[in-house]
Amino acid sequence: MADETIIDVRDVHKTFVSDTRPTLWQRLTGKPHVQKRVEVLKGVDLVVHRGETIAILGSSGSGKSTLLRCVNKLETIDAGRIYVNGHLIGYEERDGELIAEKASVTAQKRTDIGFVFQHFNLFLNKTALGNVMAPLRDVKKLSAAEAREIAVPNLEMVGLGDKMDNYPSKLSGGQKQRVAIARALAMEPSVMLFDEPTSALDPELVGEVLAVIKKIAQQGTTMVIVTHEMQFARDIADRIVVMDQGVIVEEGPPSRIFTAPQHPKTRALLSRSGILPA
Amino acid sequence: MDFVKNTLAVFPALLQAVPVVVQLALGAMAIALVLGLLVALARISSIKILRGIATVYLEVIRGTPLLVQLVYIFFVLPSIGVSIDPVPAGILGLGLNYAAYLSEVFRSAILSVEHGQTEAALSLGYTPSKTLWKVVIPQSFVVSMGPIGNYFIAMIKDTALTSVIAVTEILKTANILNSQTFQTTAIYTAAAILYLIISLPLSRVVVVLERKARASG
Ligand SMILES: Nc1ncnc2c1ncn2[C@@H]1O[C@H](COP(=O)(O)OP(=O)(O)OP(=O)(O)O)[C@@H](O)[C@H]1O
Ligand SMILES: [Mg+2]
Numbered sequence: 001m002a003d004e005t006i007i008d009v010r011d012v013h014k015t016f017v018s019d020t021r022p023t024l025w026q027r028l029t030g031k032p033h034v035q036k037r038v039e040v041l042k043g044v045d046l047v048v049h050r051g052e053t054i055a056i057l058g059s060s061g062s063g064k065s066t067l068l069r070c071v072n073k074l075e076t077i078d079a080g081r082i083y084v085n086g087h088l089i090g091y092e093e094r095d096g097e098l099i100a101e102k103a104s105v106t107a108q109k110r111t112d113i114g115f116v117f118q119h120f121n122l123f124l125n126k127t128a129l130g131n132v133m134a135p136l137r138d139v140k141k142l143s144a145a146e147a148r149e150i151a152v153p154n155l156e157m158v159g160l161g162d163k164m165d166n167y168p169s170k171l172s173g174g175q176k177q178r179v180a181i182a183r184a185l186a187m188e189p190s191v192m193l194f195d196e197p198t199s200a201l202d203p204e205l206v207g208e209v210l211a212v213i214k215k216i217a218q219q220g221t222t223m224v225i226v227t228h229e230m231q232f233a234r235d236i237a238d239r240i241v242v243m244d245q246g247v248i249v250e251e252g253p254p255s256r257i258f259t260a261p262q263h264p265k266t267r268a269l270l271s272r273s274g275i276l277p278a
Numbered sequence: 279m280d281f282v283k284n285t286l287a288v289f290p291a292l293l294q295a296v297p298v299v300v301q302l303a304l305g306a307m308a309i310a311l312v313l314g315l316l317v318a319l320a321r322i323s324s325i326k327i328l329r330g331i332a333t334v335y336l337e338v339i340r341g342t343p344l345l346v347q348l349v350y351i352f353f354v355l356p357s358i359g360v361s362i363d364p365v366p367a368g369i370l371g372l373g374l375n376y377a378a379y380l381s382e383v384f385r386s387a388i389l390s391v392e393h394g395q396t397e398a399a400l401s402l403g404y405t406p407s408k409t410l411w412k413v414v415i416p417q418s419f420v421v422s423m424g425p426i427g428n429y430f431i432a433m434i435k436d437t438a439l440t441s442v443i444a445v446t447e448i449l450k451t452a453n454i455l456n457s458q459t460f461q462t463t464a465i466y467t468a469a470a471i472l473y474l475i476i477s478l479p480l481s482r483v484v485v486v487l488e489r490k491a492r493a494s495g
Contacts, residue, residue: 072401074397074400074401103405103406104405107400107403107404107405107406107408108403110400110401110402110403111402111403113401114401115398115401115402117394117397117398117401119394120394121392121394121395121397121398122395122398123395123398123399123413123417124395124417125416125417125420134402134412134413135399135402135403135404138404138408138412139402139403139404139408180398183402184401184402187402187403
């Protein structure tokens with residue numbers, strides 16, 4: 001099927017409530033403690049089809065990371081629904097009612113969603129190969145030989161065939177991120193989510209990571225990538241999604257978004273990055 | 279040169295006590311590692327009762343001297359019908375005591391594992407408990423290696439305290455020799471040197487372990 005839905009985000013809301021414990025002073029004076037509430041997602045709808053590459057753009061604090069993290073339930077949504085490959089995330093639906101699911105069920109659903117973090121988050125006590133093998137063994141219960149058989153080609157694919165025995169402390173930022181990508185890919189998820197995969201890298205290391213992501217996109221992997229790399233987004237995305245203050249303000253093919261943006265926030269974003277004249 | 283000769287002459291008798299010290303230290307360390315990890319997990323658990331029990335345990339152990347704890351186990355427990363032989367009593371006392379201190383080592387080591395790695399594990403499909411056992415705890419062991427080693431050395435020296443509950447370890451052996459020959463200086467000098475001979479190489483091992491832990495972290 002050409003337009004099989006992989007991710008279906010429906011009217012998702014998310015509010016962060018900051019620490020609710022009153023301070024000693026507030027308790028002593030009896031002053032009411034005002035909870036700080038920030039509504040970060042204010043009704044987001046997004047559909048991602050199989051094989052699509054989606055780039056999410058938006059200014060800092062617009063809710064891009066939060067949206068991505070909600071999709072694999074690193075954050076819990078307050079309202080709305082998220083389906084990945086037809087499975088409702090975080091809940092079971094029984095007779096039209098939503099019941100919070102068990103942690104093991106969430107874990108099972110997460111194996112189908114690859115996530116790449118800004119700060120790599122490699123297991124520091126494991127080599128590059130160990131990092132890629134670990135979830136294959138611990139989660140997929142493969143034998144060491146089977147795990148290695150999957151891990152090695154994935155590391156070779158990201159260009160790290162010669163660095164497999166290095167610990168993260170002996171890898172550059174770009175290499176660490178490529179290990180993280182290989183680790184996520186080796187689980188053969190239906191979709192890969194990237195949260196600013198190159199933002200923590202020295203400028204000269206950005207290219208090698210973007211090249212790997214591009215290669216994965218060209219292999220037909222479904223992916224959503226949050227990025228500030230405008231040219232890269234334009235280059236690889238099938239669709240650009242622009243977020244601002246917790247909502248999607250505009251989406252469309254890069255050819256249109258980058259040449260004829262409709263929304264003022266999109267225009268502001270593009271002129272700030274020097275793509276449109278200010 | 280008489281002093282040197284006399285001191286050396288004491289060693290064979292004192293060496294007889296080394297197997298007991300090894301038994302005490304290894305046995306107590308096994309208890310301390312397992313119980314210490316459990317107490318650490320209880321302290322960071324979300325279950326209030328577990329946290330409470332662990333905290334009380336910690337405060338009681340840290341708030342009373344090890345010597346008193348050993349005496350309590352050996353001399354007081356029999357009055358409620360629990361008699362334990364000297365060596366097992368020593369292992370139990372040292373183990374329970376060091377478990378409290380090791381639990382603090384484990385707790386801070388567990389909390390020092392960056393949250394990012396926990397999130398990575400979750401995102402790869404590890405359940406929360408699998409994340410704890412496969413990702414967080416193995417790494418906290420690496421971080422804990424040095425402090426555990428140092429506590430192990432301290433524990434070896436603390437085995438001397440079990441002399442008061444009739445364990446024939448190095449100090450008790452020295453006491454017995456002293457009561458027979460009255461060569462006080464030679465006997466206790468030999469005992470002190472014997473403790474040094476045991477703990478100095480171990481200190482070197484700990485330094486190497488710490489360096490290794492840092493390199494892989
Ligand atoms: N755990 C949290 N607790 C409270 N507030 C949070 C939390 N995480 C994010 N926020 C707030 O939510 C808002 C959106 O954050 P988010 O990280 O999703 O933005 P972003 O679009 O990814 O920004 P950036 O480009 O800087 O990464 C921000 O105002 C942020 O301060
Ligand atoms: Mg972000």
